[in-house]
Amino acid sequence: MVLLSxxxxxxxxxxxAYIGERINRNIPKYLSLAVxxxxxxxxxxxxxxxxxxxxxxxxFYAIYPPFDFNLHLAVDGISITLLAIxxxxxxxxxxSSWNVEKPGAFFALVLVFLGPMVGVFASLNLLxxxxxxxxxxxxxxxxIGIWGAENRIYAAMKFFIYTHxxxxxxxxxxxxxxxxxxSFEFVELLKKSAALDPSVVKLIWILMFIGxxxxxxxxxxxxxxPDAHVQAPSPISVFLAGLLLKMGAYGLLRWEIFLFPQATxxxxxxxxxxxxLTIFYAGFRALAEDHIKRMVAYSSINHxxxxxxxxxALTAAGISSALYEMVGHALIISILFMIAGYIHHKTHTxxxxxxxxxxxxxxxxMTMFVIGVLAAxxxxxxxxxxxxxxxxxxxxxxxxxxxxxxxxASALSAGFFMWMLQRAVFGPLRESFKELKSLKELPFVxxxxxxxxxxxxxxxGIVPSVVFNLYNGSVDIFAQLFK
Amino acid sequence: xxxxxxxxxxxxxLTGAFLPVINRIFRISGILGAIIASAGYVxxxxxxLLSEKGGTIxxxxxxxxxxxxxxxxxxxxxxWMTMLVVYWVTEKDKFVNELIGxxxxxxxxxxxxxxxxxxxxxxxxxxxxxxxxYLMVLFAFDERSIEAGVKYFFNGALAIGxxxxxxxxxxxxxxSFEFKVLAKELFKDPLVLLGAVLIFxxxxxxxxxxxxxxxxxxxxxxxxxxxxxxxxxxxxxxxFIALMRVIYEALPxxxxxxxxxxxxxxxxxxxxxxxxxLAQKKVSRILAYSSVAHAGYxxxxxxxxxxxxxxxxxxxxxxxxxxxKTAAFLCFAVxxxxxxxxxxxxxxxxxxxxxxxxxxxxxxxxxxxxVPPMAGFISKVFVFAAAVDAGMTWLAxxxxxxxxxxVAYYIWIAKQMFLEEPTLERPVNAPSNKKFIVVPLxxxxxxxxxxxxxxxxxxxxxxxFALQVGF
Numbered sequence: 001m002v003l004l005s006x007x008x009x010x011x012x013x014x015x016x017a018y019i020g021e022r023i024n025r026n027i028p029k030y031l032s033l034a035v036x037x038x039x040x041x042x043x044x045x046x047x048x049x050x051x052x053x054x055x056x057x058x059x060f061y062a063i064y065p066p067f068d069f070n071l072h073l074a075v076d077g078i079s080i081t082l083l084a085i086x087x088x089x090x091x092x093x094x095x096s097s098w099n100v101e102k103p104g105a106f107f108a109l110v111l112v113f114l115g116p117m118v119g120v121f122a123s124l125n126l127l128x129x130x131x132x133x134x135x136x137x138x139x140x141x142x143x144i145g146i147w148g149a150e151n152r153i154y155a156a157m158k159f160f161i162y163t164h165x166x167x168x169x170x171x172x173x174x175x176x177x178x179x180x181x182x183s184f185e186f187v188e189l190l191k192k193s194a195a196l197d198p199s200v201v202k203l204i205w206i207l208m209f210i211g212x213x214x215x216x217x218x219x220x221x222x223x224x225x226p227d228a229h230v231q232a233p234s235p236i237s238v239f240l241a242g243l244l245l246k247m248g249a250y251g252l253l254r255w256e257i258f259l260f261p262q263a264t265x266x267x268x269x270x271x272x273x274x275x276x277l278t279i280f281y282a283g284f285r286a287l288a289e290d291h292i293k294r295m296v297a298y299s300s301i302n303h304x305x306x307x308x309x310x311x312x313a314l315t316a317a318g319i320s321s322a323l324y325e326m327v328g329h330a331l332i333i334s335i336l337f338m339i340a341g342y343i344h345h346k347t348h349t350x351x352x353x354x355x356x357x358x359x360x361x362x363x364x365x366m367t368m369f370v371i372g373v374l375a376a377x378x379x380x381x382x383x384x385x386x387x388x389x390x391x392x393x394x395x396x397x398x399x400x401x402x403x404x405x406x407x408x409a410s411a412l413s414a415g416f417f418m419w420m421l422q423r424a425v426f427g428p429l430r431e432s433f434k435e436l437k438s439l440k441e442l443p444f445v446x447x448x449x450x451x452x453x454x455x456x457x458x459x460x461g462i463v464p465s466v467v468f469n470l471y472n473g474s475v476d477i478f479a480q481l482f483k
Numbered sequence: 484x485x486x487x488x489x490x491x492x493x494x495x496x497l498t499g500a501f502l503p504v505i506n507r508i509f510r511i512s513g514i515l516g517a518i519i520a521s522a523g524y525v526x527x528x529x530x531x532l533l534s535e536k537g538g539t540i541x542x543x544x545x546x547x548x549x550x551x552x553x554x555x556x557x558x559x560x561x562x563w564m565t566m567l568v569v570y571w572v573t574e575k576d577k578f579v580n581e582l583i584g585x586x587x588x589x590x591x592x593x594x595x596x597x598x599x600x601x602x603x604x605x606x607x608x609x610x611x612x613x614x615x616x617y618l619m620v621l622f623a624f625d626e627r628s629i630e631a632g633v634k635y636f637f638n639g640a641l642a643i644g645x646x647x648x649x650x651x652x653x654x655x656x657x658x659s660f661e662f663k664v665l666a667k668e669l670f671k672d673p674l675v676l677l678g679a680v681l682i683f684x685x686x687x688x689x690x691x692x693x694x695x696x697x698x699x700x701x702x703x704x705x706x707x708x709x710x711x712x713x714x715x716x717x718x719x720x721x722x723f724i725a726l727m728r729v730i731y732e733a734l735p736x737x738x739x740x741x742x743x744x745x746x747x748x749x750x751x752x753x754x755x756x757x758x759x760x761l762a763q764k765k766v767s768r769i770l771a772y773s774s775v776a777h778a779g780y781x782x783x784x785x786x787x788x789x790x791x792x793x794x795x796x797x798x799x800x801x802x803x804x805x806x807x808k809t810a811a812f813l814c815f816a817v818x819x820x821x822x823x824x825x826x827x828x829x830x831x832x833x834x835x836x837x838x839x840x841x842x843x844x845x846x847x848x849x850x851x852x853x854v855p856p857m858a859g860f861i862s863k864v865f866v867f868a869a870a871v872d873a874g875m876t877w878l879a880x881x882x883x884x885x886x887x888x889x890v891a892y893y894i895w896i897a898k899q900m901f902l903e904e905p906t907l908e909r910p911v912n913a914p915s916n917k918k919f920i921v922v923p924l925x926x927x928x929x930x931x932x933x934x935x936x937x938x939x940x941x942x943x944x945x946x947x948f949a950l951q952v953g954f
Binding site: 063064066067069127130131134135137138141142145146152153156157160161164165167168169171172175176178179 | 849854855856860864867868871872876879880883884886887888890891894895897898901902903936937938939942
């Protein structure tokens with residue numbers, strides 16, 4: 001019942017959050033926080049009792065057995081890791097939206113978003129995975145469209161149509177897979193997929209990959225993301241980067257790499273090329289970007305390139321490092337998005353060339369920004385370092401010396417971040433900012449949310465084994481597939 | 484002999500026939516008429532529920548099976564909701580009881596149509612369903628109603644004429660009208676092919692499939708949206724089921740020849756429907772063209788007739804469609820009546836003015852778009868799966884991409900309702916009691932979500948039907 005309640009409680013709480021606003025403005029945020037803490041407690045329970053390897057906490061609700069259309073929930077170490085991110089981000093996002101406008105609708109949509117998100121990571125039935133996957137679009141559409149920046153409506157429409165179109169390819173892949181195996185169940189598919197015709201498998205692989213690649217997103221399927229990120233309110237950018245993109249990587253891992261090891265081996269070089277292309281393209285775009293949030297968005301794409309690179313190295317080390325990079329990315333990119341949003345809120349400009357000397361006026365917030373940036377660049381002692389390093393080592397291991405070019409991308413990312421810091425945060429304070437009343441430190445609750453990110457990514461950066469231990473057992477099983 | 488199903492239809496038809504008569508004699512008010520009609524619906528619904536599965540009615544003219552029971556109930560519920568909205572919109576009109584009476588008779592025709600297993604009874608049922616709707620479309624809703632009514636009448640007459648000619652050709656060759664008898668004959672005669680083409684063309688008129696779709700949007704726009712809900716939801720869905728019986732029960736061998744043409748028509752119908760829907764400014768026309776597109780999706784399942792999954796696709800899509808389309812038009816009807824909202828611009832900010840209704844409308848639109856967990860999603864999955872299973876992956880891909888692009892206009896309506904600033908200031912009509920409308924619509928929305936997850940009922944019925952027709 002744990003997993004089902006993690007899906008249902010947020011969804012069922014949503015109407016109360018919406019109606020609650022009419023009684024008292026504070027009810028929605030406390031309700032959302034309560035649900036987020038509930039998710040966190042459930043995750044702690046899952047973490048403590050997690051299985052050594054394979055799946056645990058199995059729940060099976062027969063809905064229509066003849067078609068294998070059953071709500072089958074279970075989690076392994078990989079899922080639990082992502083559920084932990086979900087719960088963590090649920091808390092921090094609630095805290096950082098503490099003073100949002102129209103809190104009733106906002107938090108109701110947050111809750112409607114969280115339920116299916118848990119479902120995506122916990123579902124072992126492919127059709128249910130898709131149902132949860134697709135439904136997350138609806139709350140996200142309204143979040144971007146109602147609470148976003150100036151071009152929010154354009155961004156929301158583009159986001160919905162683009163990602164829905166991608167899901168269509170995923171759905172077609174699922175249909176073709178079903179008609180060849182007559183199963184939606186992960187474990188069944190794992191048994192049956194080896195016997196499939198290789199050409200069919202390749203077709204399915206490509207169809208599903210398009211769906212996952214758009215969500216991740218990787219070049220050239222990334223164009224929806226900068227728009228969505230720039231227009232979304234910052235807490236929602238956190239959900240986008242921290243959870244929605246992870247859905248893509250998780251889907252790729254769970255439903256493609258593990259199901260079709262042979263086809264994946266065949267396509268692995270393609271994945272690696274796309275990954276390197278993504279890393280460099282996004283890096284150069286970020287370097288050229290003057291818009292601070294778009295720069296962070298491109299750096300997010302850059303990091304997802306590392307995740308794909310890790311996944312494409314079909315070894316236990318590659319997959320573990322990709323998962324670690326996902327955790328690190330969720331924590332680091334979230335703080336960067338939040339602070340980029342705050343900077344705009346306080347200075348009323350997005351453009352790096354119009355900023356300067358912010359450290360002098362708001363040192364507390366800017367210190368956290370600098371820490372976040374350093375983590376993103378890969379400073380040892382933070383999650384960013386461990387993630388990039390392990391991905392690179394795994395890639396070297398698998399592809400050999402060709403991967404020598406990847407470290408150059410790290411230099412690139414150090415370049416654009418440092419240049420941004422130099423122009424926006426340090427240096428002399430701009431004249432126009434001297435009298436600006438809005439330029440002051442954040443209230444306590446929002447600082448708390450930021451401090452939580454920093455504590456988390458430093459903690460997992462110093463003791464990376466905490467994260468690796470979560471899913472080592474599960475990854476090892478799958479690594480056997482590629483032997 | 485299956486008395487219950489026949490009795491259900493009789494009760495509905497008689498209630499419909501006597502309502503205007505009672506009105507003439509006793510001058511009953513609209514609300515009393517609505518109550519009498521509701522009693523008719525409830526009674527008839529119980530009888531459909533109790534009807535035995537597998538019985539024939541009136542010596543092989545009609546049949547009562549799982550399909551009639553399932554679709555019968557859905558049609559009754561959808562029609563009841565339509566009645567409530569029609570009553571609510573035309574409450575003060577002196578013809579309200581006549582309108583409701585016509586609606587009841589038309590629904591009785593739809594019930595009869597889904598159970599027809601003989602070309603004679605098929606035509607009779609189709610005309611019983613259609614005749615009252617000519618009257619209803621002509622019902623003076625606004626200045627365009629006359630044009631719409633005339634257009635609808637001529638198209639309907641043309642459709643039935645075409646179909647009758649096709650049926651007579653079949654009769655000339657085989658000497659029978661009965662589906663089961665026809666199915667046993669192995670045809671080599673070109674006349675039979677021609678007959679089948681003409682029958683399909685007649686159906687294409689009814690379901691607004693390309694190239695016979697032109698009347699649809701004009702008529703749906705020109706008439707009272709409650710009537711449009713009946714036309715585009717209930718009668719079309721009943722026609723889908725009748726076509727399913729014709730193809731699988733009467734002409735399976737002949738239809739095999741048409742799979743490619745059906746596939747092509749499906750692809751063109753949905754593409755045309757979606758492209759034209761994207762170009763519209765009026766919400767009623769968007770919904771009308773989306774209904775054309777949905778005829779295309781259903782035709783995909785018809786084109787995949789060689790696999791049993793196609794039956795599931797047709798049935799599931801018809802079952803979901805009757806609810807989502809009827810309900811979407813009813814939401815539109817309420818917005819039109821209360822706010823005078825016709826165009827996309829009028830829909831700006833309506834979500835703020837009517838939050839509950841707008842959220843319901845959103846659910847129906849998402850279901851039409853095929854977003855899970857609404858029933859429209861799972862029904863499309865079945866349709867596309869049938870196409871892939873029948874070896875027409877290209878058609879499934881065309882359908883899926885169409886479906887993905889159709890999201891653009893559905894979500895555009897959602898965008899206007901929820902993301903834009905309101906333009907309309909105050910309602911043009913003060914609604915007397917909104918709960919009267921909102922509660923039934925909410926029930927339909929809940930039904931759609933349940934139908935989207937709980938596959939059992941529809942799929943079991945479709946399995947039985949597939950077995951019955953020899954898969």
